[in-house]
Amino acid sequence: MRAVAQRVSHASVTVDGQTVGEITGPGLMALVGATHTDTGAEAAKIAKKLWTLRILEGEKSCSDIGAPLLVVSQFTLYGDARKGRRPTWQAAAPGPVAEPLVEAVVKELRELGAEVATGVFGAQMSVGLTNEGPFTVIIEA
Secondary structure, X not given: OEEEEEEEEEEEEEEOOEEXXXXXXXXXXXXXXXXXXXXXXXXXXXXXXXXXXXXEHXXXXXXXXXXXXXXXXXXXHHOEOOOOOOOEOOOEXXXXXXXXXXXXXXXXXXXXXXXXXXXXXOOOEEEEEEXXXXXXXXXXX
């Protein structure tokens, strides 16, 4: 699995003009993608890393200060644009594989004690955020 974590002061996701997930920071916005071979073990690793990643102000983690997270599924994290001008999506897991894995990340985060907002899997989403720093990190499990 792969995640892009951004330190934010605010983040939200809307679908069809309706806000479906929103956090007010400090917190993390996490785009999460899965590949074909990922399992629940990778989902748990990503969740734990997001929860304990010390990138908030003062080198604090979400777990240190109870900061919220907004998790949005993002199959394009496995896009490959090394050849040509059009990315391929062959490494991205199909929806029936990826959706339960992204849900497992959210479930694990909540079990760790996190406040988690989400987008809608497979929907056309509009994501807005205020990246603080800016600070962005790629995480892989």
